[in-house]
Amino acid sequence: MNIFDRMMLLDRRWVFLSLVIVCVVSYIIPFQIPIMVTDEVESIYDMIDTLPEGEIVLLAMDFDPSLLAELQPMTYAMAEHAFRKNLKVIFVTLSQNGPGMVDQAIREVADSVRLDRTYNGVFYKGKEIVNGEDYTFLGYKPYFALIILGMGQNFRIPFPSDYYGTALDSIPMMKGVLNYDQVACVVDICGGNVVDAWISYGQGRYNFKLALGMTGVMAADYYPYLNSGQVVGIMGGLLGAAEYEQLTDNAGLAKDGMRVQVFAHLLIILFILMGNIGYFMSQRDKRKLGR
Amino acid sequence: MEFGTYLWTTFAAFVILATFSFLYKDNPFYKFAEHLVVGVSAGYFVIILWHNGLVPNLFHRLADGDWYLLWMNSSKPWYIIPAILGVLMWTRFSKKYSWVSRWPLAVYIGVGTGLAIPLEMSNRVNKQLYAAMAEIDWSNFWGSRFLDVSAGYSDIIIFVGAIAALIYFFFSKAHTGVFGGVATFGIWILMIGFGASFGYTVMARISLFINRIQYMDNYWVQTAFDTSNPNFHAGFQILFWLLVAVLILYIVREIMAHLKTKAQQG
Numbered sequence: 001m002n003i004f005d006r007m008m009l010l011d012r013r014w015v016f017l018s019l020v021i022v023c024v025v026s027y028i029i030p031f032q033i034p035i036m037v038t039d040e041v042e043s044i045y046d047m048i049d050t051l052p053e054g055e056i057v058l059l060a061m062d063f064d065p066s067l068l069a070e071l072q073p074m075t076y077a078m079a080e081h082a083f084r085k086n087l088k089v090i091f092v093t094l095s096q097n098g099p100g101m102v103d104q105a106i107r108e109v110a111d112s113v114r115l116d117r118t119y120n121g122v123f124y125k126g127k128e129i130v131n132g133e134d135y136t137f138l139g140y141k142p143y144f145a146l147i148i149l150g151m152g153q154n155f156r157i158p159f160p161s162d163y164y165g166t167a168l169d170s171i172p173m174m175k176g177v178l179n180y181d182q183v184a185c186v187v188d189i190c191g192g193n194v195v196d197a198w199i200s201y202g203q204g205r206y207n208f209k210l211a212l213g214m215t216g217v218m219a220a221d222y223y224p225y226l227n228s229g230q231v232v233g234i235m236g237g238l239l240g241a242a243e244y245e246q247l248t249d250n251a252g253l254a255k256d257g258m259r260v261q262v263f264a265h266l267l268i269i270l271f272i273l274m275g276n277i278g279y280f281m282s283q284r285d286k287r288k289l290g291r
Numbered sequence: 292m293e294f295g296t297y298l299w300t301t302f303a304a305f306v307i308l309a310t311f312s313f314l315y316k317d318n319p320f321y322k323f324a325e326h327l328v329v330g331v332s333a334g335y336f337v338i339i340l341w342h343n344g345l346v347p348n349l350f351h352r353l354a355d356g357d358w359y360l361l362w363m364n365s366s367k368p369w370y371i372i373p374a375i376l377g378v379l380m381w382t383r384f385s386k387k388y389s390w391v392s393r394w395p396l397a398v399y400i401g402v403g404t405g406l407a408i409p410l411e412m413s414n415r416v417n418k419q420l421y422a423a424m425a426e427i428d429w430s431n432f433w434g435s436r437f438l439d440v441s442a443g444y445s446d447i448i449i450f451v452g453a454i455a456a457l458i459y460f461f462f463s464k465a466h467t468g469v470f471g472g473v474a475t476f477g478i479w480i481l482m483i484g485f486g487a488s489f490g491y492t493v494m495a496r497i498s499l500f501i502n503r504i505q506y507m508d509n510y511w512v513q514t515a516f517d518t519s520n521p522n523f524h525a526g527f528q529i530l531f532w533l534l535v536a537v538l539i540l541y542i543v544r545e546i547m548a549h550l551k552t553k554a555q556q557g
Contacts, residue, residue, distance in 0.1 A: 016314040023497070027504050064332075069502030070495055096336045099343065139343045149406065161347045196415070201406070204414030216495035220487040227449065228422030230414065237491055238498040257501040264497045 004285065007278030015271055019264060026263040033259045040226055041243040044211040044233035047185055048078065053086040055184040056177065060198070061105065062144070064097040067191035067215055072105065073254035074213045074241035075189050079109045081248045083134065084117075084124045088173055090183065091137040092151075092159075094144035094194050099163060102137055119249040131164070132171045139163030145197040152179050152206045180206045185232070189213035195222065203230055213240060297514075304511040305534045307503050312538060316545065320538055349374055423453050452480040 001009075048057065059079060063071045082089050093102050109129075116126045129135060138159040141147045150158040155177065161167050168174045176182065186208050188198045195212060203210040209232050212222060216237025225231045235244055238261065241254035306327065309320035349370060356365025363371070376395035382388040427446050458470065459477030466474045516528075 013315060019497075019500070020311075023500055023504060027501070027508070069499045072502075096339060097332055099339055100335070140339055141344055141348070142340065145403070145406065158348070160351065163343065165347075200410045200414040204410055204418075216491035216498065217488065219491050220484065224419055224422065227445075228418050230418060237494050238501070239494060253502070253505055256505065257498060260501045260504070261494060261497055264501075265493065268493055 002285070004278045004281035007274050008282055010274075018267060018271075022263050022267045023260050026260045031259060032255075033262055035242050035246040035255060035258065037243045037246055040223075040233045041235050041240055042233070042247060044078075044187070044213075044235060045081075045244060045247040047209060047211060047232050048081055048087070048187075049085065051085065051087055051184050054088065056088045056090060056173075056182060057082050058090045058092065058180070058183045058186045060092050060094060060186065060188045060190070060194075061098055061102050062094045062188060062194040063101075063191035063215075064095055065101060068101065070215050070237045070241070071189050071191060071213060072101070073238065073252050073257070074235050074244055075105055076109055076112075076252060077241060077244045077248055077250060077254070078187060078189075078213070079105065080112055080250060081244075083109065083113045083127075083129050084119065087184075088133075089135045090155075090173075090177075091135060093140045094147055094197075095190075095192070096140060096142070099140045103163070106135065106137060117250075132166065133173055136168075136171055136173050137163045138168075144194045145201050148197050148201045149205070152202070154178055180208045183208060185209035185211065187211045187213065189235075191215045191218070199225060199230055211235075300511050300514065301528075301531045304507055305531055305538075307507065308535060308538060311503075312542060315542055318541060318545070320541065423450055452477075456480045 051057070059075070059082070061071075061075055079089060091102050091106065093099055113129055114126045117124050131137070138155065139162060141158050147158045155174070156168050159168060162171060180186070180202075186198070186202065188195055188210065190198070190212070191214065195214060195218070198210060198212075202208065210230070211232045211234075212225075213235040214222065214237075216239070219234060219236025219240070222231070222234055226234055235241060238254050238257050241252075242258045245252050245255045306324045309324040312318055313321040352367045352370045353362040353365045353374075356362035356368065361371065362368060376398060379395045380392050382391040425446055455473050455477035457477070459466075459474040459481065461474075464470055
């Protein structure tokens, strides 16, 4: 058995072990990598950044804990950006395991916003974000397509009360907020086919500005909607989140993770090359033996 | 960090390692973690549905009526209709009356289809067609935007690529000659698309692992080893390392058994 045959028969567990070692080592060693910002992420940042104070952003966190790794960093970056710009945020989740994560995200972003920070050379004094005044968390309801359509008529139809049981009419921030007409833009951070409903039943029917944050697996499939102008921008996976963190000058989990990605990708490329070289060389040997 | 958080964070760290142990092979620790996730998710979903769905959207809306009048005297008696339809779904469990469940299903599918067809057609077909047939701005082909692919070329690439990819799926004519050439170009376009998805997928899978490293570092290592924390308890350290030791011993035993079998096979 020559080296090429051995390359073809390499146990997949060696690949896993190599990846674990490369990821852990590159995580431990402190270094930075440059993040190149793409137009599709910058357009989302610009959309949020240019909104006047007091405008409302609807942030839909439509993902399960299994997708937290990719989607939580962009949620945190975007929510903090909105709160630092004195925007109001309506949180909603159309994923059944989402409410706990939204609740956690609000608490952790609130902890961060409480601190004095300077981003992009602008000083932001720490402040307390208050439930009902700075944000509202509507909670979860099943059958996302009907909920998206329902919110287009009146938020109170699918959500008579918020996640904490307060009637929407009693929430100061929701006074005069009937439907999407009073919302400056919708950002859907999602990991499933909920996004199709936001495009078809939400943006398509009610014509609001829609931006998407999604898992890497999905991202390539949704670029046609960017080209058609149906969505303002797309943040794809951890890279999209890292780009947003770069734009907000608020480095978080995504930028920290991207430096590990570099070496993990290099290793995977190496294994792909090994597999291909092994395949073609063993095929060549077989042809020679055949002669 | 509170006492309970310490305990659960330590347990979570162990469950993460138990989950990743599947990369070696299926084992009881992985099975435990898998069943735990499924069980917790199902239980959580039921509670969320009750408190976030049924209570505010049904029970509160019928609350001003009387149960012995079947809430028909409430201010919103029509909410009893979806409730009845929902209950009818449970007839699926009866062989004799399972046909009744077709009624709520018929309503659901009818409403869903009625809403979906015009909106899906308009937003996922028509608007995509308009975008693919966008008027080309020929001025983008020279001057400073000559090499800007997002300005001029992309419209042509998208249009030609879409047609070629569609031709590849046209099987009523043999893929030979010019037609075959265009179909082959369509395959290349599809492969580029799959390649982009694959690249993103690799990044996504690595992201999952990176996030677990970050969790272990930020939430467990940096807190569980923090002896200055008043809630620091060496017991959790011992518990965690005992669980990890059991996991490692199991994997080592499996490896030894594997090597022994291999040696016996010669």
